[in-house]
Amino acid sequence: MAMTNCPECGRSVSTKAVTCPHCGYPLPADAPFRTPPKPIDPSWTAKYEAIIRKRKVWHWVAFWLTLALFALFLYLCLFDKIDTSVYTFRDSYETKEEWLALSCVFGAFSIISLGFAIGTSARLKMYTETLCGYTVVVYLELTLATLIVEDQVVANFFRRTFFRKGLAAKLPDDTPYYVRYKNGRAEFSFSPFDAEENSTDKITF
Known part of the structure; x- marks a missing residue:
C-alpha cells in the first residue's frame, strides 16, 4: 500500500x-501526493559532485586569467612612461587612460569570477523530496541553485530567482510543480506560489 x-x-x-x-x-x-524521501544513490552523488568539480575548475581558471590581465594592464598604466614631446604626448596620455580602463574592467571580472569560484566550492544545503514517486532534489550552492529530478539536472539558476518567486518545472509524467526557498526552508507546491499563497498542497521542509 x-x-x-x-x-x-x-x-x-x-x-x-x-x-x-x-x-x-x-x-x-x-x-498529487508526497511520499517519504528515498535515500540518495551514492553513485548519483558521485556523478553530480564530478559536475560541480568541473564547473569549479573553469571558474578558477577564469579568475586567474582575468586577474593576470588586470595585473598586466595595471602595470602598464602605472609604469608605462609618457613621452612628453610635442608630437606624442597626447597619444601617450590616451594610451595610459586605455590601460587604466582595461585594468578596471578585468579587475571587476576577476572579482566576479572569484565569487563564482568560491560559490561553487561551497555547497550549503541539499533538499530531497519524493513527489508522485519521483525523487526531486534541490542543491544549493553559494551563488547558484540546481533542480534535479530522477538524476536529471532540470535547471541551473541563480539563487536570487529561487528565493523570490521559485521555479516552475514538471515531473517525468508531466505533472507541473513549483519549488522555492523561503524563511530558511524549501517549499514544493503543485500550484503557483503567487497565485495561491496559502495553497493546501504546498510542501515545506
Whole structure:
C-alpha cells in the first residue's frame, strides 16, 4: 500500500484514504501526493559532485586569467612612461587612460569570477523530496541553485530567482510543480506560489 504524508499534520496516511485518520483533513483522490524521501544513490552523488568539480575548475581558471590581465594592464598604466614631446604626448596620455580602463574592467571580472569560484566550492544545503514517486532534489550552492529530478539536472539558476518567486518545472509524467526557498526552508507546491499563497498542497521542509 502506497503511503503519503498529510499536508495538514504531516503524518503518514494511505494514498487511498479520503480523509486523514489523524486530523480529519480531506485528501482528494486525484491530488498529487508526497511520499517519504528515498535515500540518495551514492553513485548519483558521485556523478553530480564530478559536475560541480568541473564547473569549479573553469571558474578558477577564469579568475586567474582575468586577474593576470588586470595585473598586466595595471602595470602598464602605472609604469608605462609618457613621452612628453610635442608630437606624442597626447597619444601617450590616451594610451595610459586605455590601460587604466582595461585594468578596471578585468579587475571587476576577476572579482566576479572569484565569487563564482568560491560559490561553487561551497555547497550549503541539499533538499530531497519524493513527489508522485519521483525523487526531486534541490542543491544549493553559494551563488547558484540546481533542480534535479530522477538524476536529471532540470535547471541551473541563480539563487536570487529561487528565493523570490521559485521555479516552475514538471515531473517525468508531466505533472507541473513549483519549488522555492523561503524563511530558511524549501517549499514544493503543485500550484503557483503567487497565485495561491496559502495553497493546501504546498510542501515545506
